[in-house]
Amino acid sequence: MIKTTINASRRLRACAALLLTLGMGIAPQAAYAVLDEGDGAIELPGPGADARSTVSEVMARIQSGSVPAADQRPFMRPITLAQLEDQLRRPEVQASIGKGTIAVLYPNVEPQFRPAFTSIIQGIEERTKLRVRSYPVDPKMDIAELNATLKQNGTKVVIALGRQGLNATAGLDREITVLVGGVLLLSDAENVAGISLTPDPAVLFARLRALLPDLRRVVVVYDPAKSDWLIRLARDAARAQGLELVAHVANDLARAAQLYPQVIGSADNRRDALWLPHDSTTVEESTILPLVLKESWNSGVPVFSSNMLHVKKGALFAMAPNNVELGRTLASSALGVIAGDGKRRSLTPLRELQTAINLRTASHMGLNLGHQQQRNFDFVFPQP
Structure with missing residues (x-):
């Protein structure tokens, strides 16, 4: 990082020297000498012009190869090196020197x-x-x-x-x-590069194990048409955490509604947890989510989610984007x-995530989190 910063600074100073050399008609050695002066002040051409237009004009001269003769140089006015470096960082100037x-x-x-x-x-x-x-x-x-x-x-x-x-x-x-x-990209078939809003299962499962160290299995109901790529990642992530991923396929809402009571009813509330991924088929908000949260509350099987809004409604914890x-x-x-x-x-x-916890749900499941433990979460519900 230090080396990168130094190199970036050198490039800026080199550009500044080039501006002085071509725009002012002085020798390169003299240009660097000006940049090294203690007060960091240099002069750019342009009577009455602001620094932005001045730098743009000089860059235009550099690109065209047109350098004014010494007796044609316009009036010089002072500008600090910091101001010049700021102008060199402007997007259009970066583009003009070939960076894009x-x-x-x-x-x-x-x-x-x-x-x-x-x-x-x-x-x-x-x-x-x-x-x-x-x-x-x-x-x-x-x-x-x-x-x-x-x-x-x-x-x-x-x-x-x-x-x-x-x-x-x-x-x-x-x-x-x-x-x-x-x-919220739900399929790698979209053939794009970047970062989905879907939380990385590796981060989710690591937080799950930290919260419930006795856990052994993660149960999930998913639609392969939307979440197959995510489940492939989840299998590897679960294995890395010493967990077993038990995945049930539901191609439509009706099948999901049938599966949830079955999988929650057969789960061990001390060793199993139910994961709700971003899947509009199997985690439908108006009917499926209330059903799952009710079954979870009655059975004591913890539910965690990829959607932070579910924590407000009763899920044990969830993760949300850290946008910055x-x-x-x-x-x-x-x-x-x-x-x-x-x-x-x-x-x-x-992977850039924040975590939310529902203290009421945690307490209902026998998980009492002290003040220090609560500080490990970015959002706490119900809010005091």
């Missing part, structure tokens, strides 16, 4: 639904140290116009947030790499693409 830029597409939703997406964007910018261009999208958006704008801005990677963000990438040039995030960390991880992948690392990227489950 990162853009974010996010759903154009009502303000009350935006915080999740703005938190992801915050994480992206914290990781890249750059202000990324963000575009709200909706079904009415002109995709051709969006594509032209992205190309004009030197976009190399698009991070698509939400289902609308992903849909908007369908008409983009193949040269633009797409990474998805903040989307998700943004940082997506940004790391995007930077890898720009760096040309050639790594094959695919759909992965979410």
Whole structure:
């Protein structure tokens, strides 16, 4: 990390020196000497122009190969090195020196639904140290116009947030790499790269074992058409935790409604737990979920979920996205693409997670969590 920071700083100083060399007509050695002065102040051309337009003009000269003669140099005004480095970090300047830029597409939703997406964007910018261009999208958006704008801005990677963000990438040039995030992808058949909102079973099962160390089996009811890829991951994750995964197939709602009373009724509440994945067939909210939670409460079989909203309704615990960390991880992948690392990227489950616990359910099942243990959870229900 230190080496990366040093190299990035050197590149910025080299660019600054190049700007001074070509834009001001001074020797490279003198340019570096200016950058090394104690007050960090340098001068850029442009009477009355702001720093942004000035840097853009100089970069344009560099690209065109046109360097003004010494007697044609305009008036010089001071600008600090910090200000110049800030301008060099701007997306269009990064694009102009051949790096390419990162853009974010996010759903154009009502303000009350935006915080999740703005938190992801915050994480992206914290990781890249750059202000990324963000575009709200909706079904009415002109995709051709969006594509032209992205190309004009030197976009190399698009991070698509939400289902609308992903849909908007369908008409983009193949040269633009797409990474998805903040989307509940239920099948690897969608052939996209990025991070699903589905929690990684490995993280879920590790938290389960920490909470219930005597547990031996995880029971799940799932629809293969939607969750087969997730169950494959879950089998390996359970084995790594010393657990047995018992998976029951339900291709429709009626079959799921038949299975749950059977599997809960035959479960051992000291050694078995029921997992509710993101599966709209087998974890239907209006009928299946109330049925499962009622059976769980009566039998004492713990239920944990991939959906944090289920904790409020009575599930023992669940996991939810840590949106800022998700943004940082997506940004790391995007930077890898720009760096040309050639790594094959695919759909992965979410590992940047926060945990919620229902204390009332825990107490009902004989699990009394002290204040110190409660601090290990990000959200506690019922809220005091």
